[in-house]
Amino acid sequence: xxFQIKTSGEAYDVIIVGSGAGGGMASKILSExxxxxxxxxxxxxxxxxxxxxxxxxxxxxxxxxxxASTRIRPFGDFDAAIGGWDIDGEPYTHKNGTKFDWFRSxxxxxxxxHWGRISLRFGPNDFKRASIDGLGDDWPIGYxxxxxxxxxxxxxxxxxxxxEGIYNEPDGFFLPPPKPRLHELFxxxxxxxxxxxxxxxxxxxxxxxxxxxxxxCFFCRQCNRACQVYADFSSGTCLVHxxxxxxxxxxxxxxxxxxxxxDDNGKATGVSFVHKEDMKEYxxxxxxxxxxxxxxxSARIMMNSKSKSHPNGIGGDSDALGRYLxxxxxxxxxxxxxxxxxxxxxxxxxxxxxxMYTPWWGDNKKLDFARGYHIEYWGGMTQPAxxxxxxxxxxxxxxxxEFGELSQNxxxxxxxxxxxxxxxxxxxxxxxxxxxxxxxxxxCEIDPNVVDKYGIPVLRFNYNWTDQEILQAKHMHExxxxxxxxxxxxxxxxxxxxxxxxxxxxPGKIIHEVGTTRMGKSAKGSVVNSNCQAHxxxxxxxxxxxxxxxxxxxxxxxxxxxLSWRTSDYIVDQLKKKNI
Amino acid sequence: xxxxxxxxxxxxGSVGTGLLLTGCSPEEQAMPKQALLAGGTKxxxxxxxxxxxxxxxxxxxxxxEERKKLGTLVDIIIPKDDxxxxxxxxxxxxxxxxxxKDQPNYQTRMRxxxxxxxxxxxxxxxxxFNELSNDQVIEIVDEVAWPDKAxxxxxxxxxxxxxxxDLTCSGYFSTEAGWKYLGYVGNTPNAWDGVPQExxxxxxxxxxxxxxPIYLKPEERGTIAVWDDEGNLIG
Numbered sequence: 001x002x003f004q005i006k007t008s009g010e011a012y013d014v015i016i017v018g019s020g021a022g023g024g025m026a027s028k029i030l031s032e033x034x035x036x037x038x039x040x041x042x043x044x045x046x047x048x049x050x051x052x053x054x055x056x057x058x059x060x061x062x063x064x065x066x067x068a069s070t071r072i073r074p075f076g077d078f079d080a081a082i083g084g085w086d087i088d089g090e091p092y093t094h095k096n097g098t099k100f101d102w103f104r105s106x107x108x109x110x111x112x113x114h115w116g117r118i119s120l121r122f123g124p125n126d127f128k129r130a131s132i133d134g135l136g137d138d139w140p141i142g143y144x145x146x147x148x149x150x151x152x153x154x155x156x157x158x159x160x161x162x163x164e165g166i167y168n169e170p171d172g173f174f175l176p177p178p179k180p181r182l183h184e185l186f187x188x189x190x191x192x193x194x195x196x197x198x199x200x201x202x203x204x205x206x207x208x209x210x211x212x213x214x215x216x217c218f219f220c221r222q223c224n225r226a227c228q229v230y231a232d233f234s235s236g237t238c239l240v241h242x243x244x245x246x247x248x249x250x251x252x253x254x255x256x257x258x259x260x261x262x263d264d265n266g267k268a269t270g271v272s273f274v275h276k277e278d279m280k281e282y283x284x285x286x287x288x289x290x291x292x293x294x295x296x297x298s299a300r301i302m303m304n305s306k307s308k309s310h311p312n313g314i315g316g317d318s319d320a321l322g323r324y325l326x327x328x329x330x331x332x333x334x335x336x337x338x339x340x341x342x343x344x345x346x347x348x349x350x351x352x353x354x355x356m357y358t359p360w361w362g363d364n365k366k367l368d369f370a371r372g373y374h375i376e377y378w379g380g381m382t383q384p385a386x387x388x389x390x391x392x393x394x395x396x397x398x399x400x401x402e403f404g405e406l407s408q409n410x411x412x413x414x415x416x417x418x419x420x421x422x423x424x425x426x427x428x429x430x431x432x433x434x435x436x437x438x439x440x441x442x443x444c445e446i447d448p449n450v451v452d453k454y455g456i457p458v459l460r461f462n463y464n465w466t467d468q469e470i471l472q473a474k475h476m477h478e479x480x481x482x483x484x485x486x487x488x489x490x491x492x493x494x495x496x497x498x499x500x501x502x503x504x505x506x507p508g509k510i511i512h513e514v515g516t517t518r519m520g521k522s523a524k525g526s527v528v529n530s531n532c533q534a535h536x537x538x539x540x541x542x543x544x545x546x547x548x549x550x551x552x553x554x555x556x557x558x559x560x561x562x563l564s565w566r567t568s569d570y571i572v573d574q575l576k577k578k579n580i
Numbered sequence: 581x582x583x584x585x586x587x588x589x590x591x592x593g594s595v596g597t598g599l600l601l602t603g604c605s606p607e608e609q610a611m612p613k614q615a616l617l618a619g620g621t622k623x624x625x626x627x628x629x630x631x632x633x634x635x636x637x638x639x640x641x642x643x644x645e646e647r648k649k650l651g652t653l654v655d656i657i658i659p660k661d662d663x664x665x666x667x668x669x670x671x672x673x674x675x676x677x678x679x680x681k682d683q684p685n686y687q688t689r690m691r692x693x694x695x696x697x698x699x700x701x702x703x704x705x706x707x708x709f710n711e712l713s714n715d716q717v718i719e720i721v722d723e724v725a726w727p728d729k730a731x732x733x734x735x736x737x738x739x740x741x742x743x744x745x746d747l748t749c750s751g752y753f754s755t756e757a758g759w760k761y762l763g764y765v766g767n768t769p770n771a772w773d774g775v776p777q778e779x780x781x782x783x784x785x786x787x788x789x790x791x792x793p794i795y796l797k798p799e800e801r802g803t804i805a806v807w808d809d810e811g812n813l814i815g
Contacts (some may be wrong), residue, residue: 046624055623057767059756063621064633064678066754072629077621088628155807162794163811173811176796179774185785200791207796208805216801218769225623344779345763350772384764389749393727393742410726410738412657412745417664417761420749424762 011285012038012250014571015271016292017257017301020110021557022543022564023292024235024243029568030290031247035575038284039240039249040273042256042293043082043106046113046236048226055080055225060385067385074103076386080226080234081105081114085508089453092444093460100325100444100461101508102296108253109236110294111511112557114224116353117232118376119159119204120554121150121562123168129435129550133370135468136324136438139549140521140530143170149562157233157561158210161202169359175207177355178219181348183379183428184356186337190487191358196479198358198377204233204558205351213242221382223352232352255282256454259305260289260540266309268540274454288539288571288580291517292564295546296325296444299516300459302527302534303446314537315517315527322445324438324515325463326551329373331473331496331503333480334429335489336398337379341426348381360434360553362475369471371435372553375479379428389420398490399423428489432476435553437468438515442507463507473504512556517546532567539580543567641680641687646694647673648710650744656721657748664761667752675751686743693740700737771798 013035016023023039031037047053055078060066063077070077074084083105092102105111125132127139147170154173161174177200180188184198191198205217205227214237215229223232230237243249254276261269261283270285291298299322303313315321353376360372392410399407399419407419447460477495484491496503507513520526523535532547534540543564545556552559574580620633642650654667654676667673680686697709700720705712709720723734724741752758774795780786787795794813806815 044626048624053624057769058623059759059767060754061756062623064619064637064675065621065682066675066750068679068682068750070629070682072626078623080624082624082626151811154811158805160796162791171811173807174813175805176794176800176813177791178772179787179795182775182779182783182785185775185780185783200794208801208803210805212804219772220767220769339783344776344782345765346776346779347766347768347770348772348775349766349770381764381766383767384753384759384762386750386754388753388758388762390746392745392749393738397728408726409728410742410745412721412725414659414661417658417661420753421762424764 011270011287012036013286013575014038014288014290015040015284015286016290016543017271018110018291018293018297018544019108019240019251020105020235020292020294020544021112021560022545023290024109024112024239025561025564026290026292026543026568027249028239028243029565030571031243031249033568033572034247035572036248037243037250038252038286040252040255040257040271040284041108042276043108043253045251045253046080046082046107046109046226047241048080048228048234048237049230054228056222056228057220060383065386068387075114075224078222078225079114080224081111082107090458091450091452092458093447093450095460095462098461098463099506099508100463101506102459102461102513103508103511104294104297107236108240108251109226109234112233112235113226115557116376116555117203117205117223118353118357118555119202119233119558120374121170121172122146122552122554122559123170125168126550126552126554129371133364135370137520137549140519146559146562146566149565150558152565153558153561155210157204157238158206158214159202159204159558160200160207162200164199166359174202175210177201178207178350180355181350181380182343183337183340184354184377186339186487186489187377187428187430187483188356190483190485190489193486194479194482196358196483197361198356201354201357203351203353205353206231207351214238217351219349219351221349221352252284256456257293257301258454258456260291260301260314260537262305262307262309262314262537264309266537268314268537274456276454279454288541288575290541290543290567290571291546292543294544295514295516295548296459298542298544298546299444300446302517304457310536314540315534318523318525318527318535320518320520320525320527322516323440323443324518324549325442325444325461325513326436326438326515327507328510328512328551328553329434329436329465329469329472330431330505330510331476332429332431333477333484333491333503334427334493335484335491336395336423336427337487337489338398338426339488340428341399342422343381343425345381349383354378367475369475370437370468371472373432373434373472373476374553375483376431376433377428378430379425381425384424388424392416392420395423427492430480430483432473432480433510433512433553433555434469434472434476435551437466438518438550439466444516465501465504465507470501470504473502477502512545512551514545514548514551514556517542518549519547520549531570532563533570541567541571636678636681639681640677642673642677645710646691647677649694649697650676652710652717653721653744654748654751656717657745658752665757667748670752670755670757672748672751676747679747689740689743693737693744696737696740771801772796773798
């Protein structure tokens with residue numbers, strides 16, 4: 001039998017494009033409501049519980065490159081996210097000499113397979129930034145609208161943390177946090193001296209079980225490799241696969257969506273996609289289409305969904321589609337702690353992330369930038385792999401020899417070998433991750449001249465940081481130096497200056513890009529309404545971070561999950577009422 | 581079989597992206613994966629990754645002469661001692677061979693540095709590097725191994741030697757012997773219960789009293805969590 005493009009045939013109730021946090025949550029909620037669901041995923045299936053898929057607990061000698069990064073695994077050869085910033089045959093371009101790095105994962109679960117599991121709720125202020133500082137726009141919804149969903153996400157997926165009662169860092173239903181590691185105790189000492197808070201981390205790993213289906217964390221510090229007992233949150237293991245077991249969910253892998261198809265009335269009728277095996281075009285029909293392909297990919301699909309009824313694509317007349325693209329800010333610094341040279345050995349792997357972190361503590365009214373940042377901490381006796389023992393040409397000077405003299409940089413031999421052992425586990429550092437101000441002029445659009453290998457027009461980015469973000473990065477580095485120095489560390493490297501925007505990383509590097517299909521009350525200036533329903537196509541919904549009006553100084557995933565659940569409830573309600 | 585079932589079978593089958601569909605039925609199309617992957621990274625790989633690892637493993641970059649030079653250098657950088665093997669004993673040169681192909685930006689710098697060794701050996705001793713005595717080798721290595729006191733004319737060679745040193749360390753400490761030497765005891769299932777008390781005492785740390793009641797207790801790791809309506813753990 002040959003597979004022709006067919007537009008007839010029975011339809012699904014819902015087609016979901018993408019299987020990451022947003023698509024995964026929608027697949028669970030919509031299928032549990034009894035709807036038939038198709039999940040369309042551009043990559044392959046993946047299940048870390050299968051031994052052939054497992055990269056967890058593999059030592060570096062099971063990789064010929066000993067865990068070094070590759071083009072499709074920029075975070076190392078055992079990292080579970082397949083894709084990266086530069087995917088063969090799937091280019092994107094830039095405008096006006098600006099930079100934006102777009103990280104994509106092509107696999108079931110998407111980027112949730114490797115993310116940091118930092119699971120922070122947005123706080124009441126995070127939905128009302130324009131009212132507070134006059135920049136950007138308020139969300140059309142507030143914390144109270146999402147709180148019930150955050151609560152449900154906490155219980156369904158699991159997050160550890162501590163109840164702190166901080167107004168803009170709302171508490172949730174927490175599992176017990178793990179005790180701090182040694183370097184975290186030193187950093188806490190440094191933060192205390194600087195009057196900067198440092199509290200238990202809030203990460204979605206199961207320190208205790210929450211149900212019979214998922215295992216409990218066994219502390220290997222490798223959540224970025226995806227967990228074989230499902231003790232961390234990945235969309236594939238915790239949402240998509242369970243939904244397939246329970247409900248009527250069909251998963252289409254290796255399927256790259258070209259566009260949403262529409263009828264003469266402008267309603268979505270399904271999707272058209274290219275299957276990567278045979279490079280042929282297929283069509284599926286549904287009553288509702290849900291986009292969860294990631295903020296930029298979903299915007300791209302909407303832009304490419306041109307038809308008689310939507311000549312500029314779906315949402316193309318909003319003057320908002322692709323605009324207000326923004327990523328978190330990021331900058332990092334490290335030091336070496338003489339107190340940790342020659343340290344005792346014990347297994348301090350812990351969870352795959354920090355056991356303590358710093359939520360934003362500042363008052364922006366007294367600062368020269370508008371929005372805050374949180375601080376993530378790292379260090380300790382991590383798994384030796386590619387890179388271990390490196391940089392002795394600059395690091396050996398921090399070691400004192402048996403006569404108390406500082407060692408010479410570089411060298412070779414048994415003495416250097418011993419110095420590497422003495423230095424092991426003594427470096428530490430921190431990363432600031434902050435809120436940027438969304439801008440109309442930071443956007444992605446269709447490049448009229450370039451297509452990917454499936455013949456689908458690609459995105460072209462235009463993105464500039466402003467003084468708001470640059471001055472925030474400057475403040476980060478002042479804080480980093482203060483905490484590190486107070487902790488007793490010697491600073492490594494130099495403090496970045498204005499010539500490098502104070503070490504501010506290029507946009508896209510933090511992989512928190514949001515805002516391209518933002519929500520709002522009006523069909524002009526926003527793409528979807530407060531239920532993430534397209535203004536100009538009422539049976540099309542967006543469940544990734546595209547609808548975010550502003551990306552707080554928090555990681556976006558917990559809010560994606562809560563919003564997707566809320567949107568899914570709305571879809572079920574509207575189908576029942578026959579409104580869509 | 582209706583169209584949707586056909587599509588479902590087709591797209592949820594075990595076929596990877598590298599195979600074109602040529603058969604008539606979905607069942608026939610689910611061909612077994614080719615056995616071309618021995619020696620590549622273990623764990624989930626795409627077909628493209630397997631293919632690439634296999635190609636890199638089948639190619640040769642270093643000449644025998646270059647391998648001999650590197651063997652000499654890596655064992656000077658990390659020699660055998662009474663607790664651990666030398667770099668060549670854990671096949672560091674093979675690791676370097678792979679990295680040259682995996683990250684080709686290494687190639688020119690590495691080859692250039694290995695050629696420079698013969699130039700320098702000729703200038704100093706009228707021989708090729710591989711013909712030198714141990715003392716003569718060390719004389720050359722000492723010119724380039726100490727970045728802060730090297731003569732300015734050796735700057736390029738110093739930076740090359742830094743790269744050789746880094747690669748040697750990467751290749752050494754990413755082995756079982758390297759882990760043992762460093763005393764790394766992680767990468768194994770366990771129940772984290774904080775820094776050992778004697779280490780806490782040594783550095784003068786005490787846990788914050790405020791958090792002691794809520795930290796994970798290893799004995800509760802088997803009990804399913806239950807909360808009250810306020811988010812307090814009650815079971």
